[in-house]
Amino acid sequence: MEREKQAQIFKALAHPTRLIIVEKLLEGERCVNDIKDLFDASQPNISQHLNILKYSGIVDFRKKGNLRCYFLKDSKKLEKIIQAIK
Amino acid sequence: MEREKQAQIFKALAHPTRLIIVEKLLEGERCVNDIKDLFDASQPNISQHLNILKYSGIVDFRKKGNLRCYFLKDSKKLEKIIQAIK
């Protein structure tokens, strides 16, 4: 079970778009709009990537008016992982 | 390109079987036979997982008679990644 969970985190990180999102969130929370502007991908596509990160437990969000601001649930851990892969 | 490469490493690690293989190889090189015995998966299945790790640049092998001994190409890096995910 432990390995499945770890594998799932790796799977969530196994996409350039999601890696870039996570790196952005290492700087602090960001609303979807800001995240979307990092890419020229479609809005639903970004939303789906965010959902994958959410589902895997890497990010969560809070509402701020009609915005959704995503943040890393454990930025220390992510920091380490991102650092280690370089 | 850098992100694609990192994503590919994550993808290679995004499977319980391959995670276990990598953790085993952290102890030192191992022949396919020994690796196979860690699982009750089929021989071709293990071979395919090893190939994925090879293709992604995580492992390499050397021949020793009719055995193939796999080893981590950068065990320090893998050590860090595996540590960070825990």
Place this chain on the structure above:
DNA sequence: ATATTATATAAGTTTATGGTTATATAATTA
């Protein structure tokens, strides 16, 4: 040379991913 052991490769099937376009929902503004 033949058989055996260790391992890889191929072909086929099933399920999962990653993207698109269209549509829904929720909050804000007019």
Place this chain on the structure above:
DNA sequence: TAATTATATAACCATAAACTTATATAATAT
């Protein structure tokens, strides 16, 4: 309340991943 903005969800399609079984190859032993 109607329109707008921000975002998610659904339906769909194409490609890739993960297995299985069958077969090939390479080294060793007989």
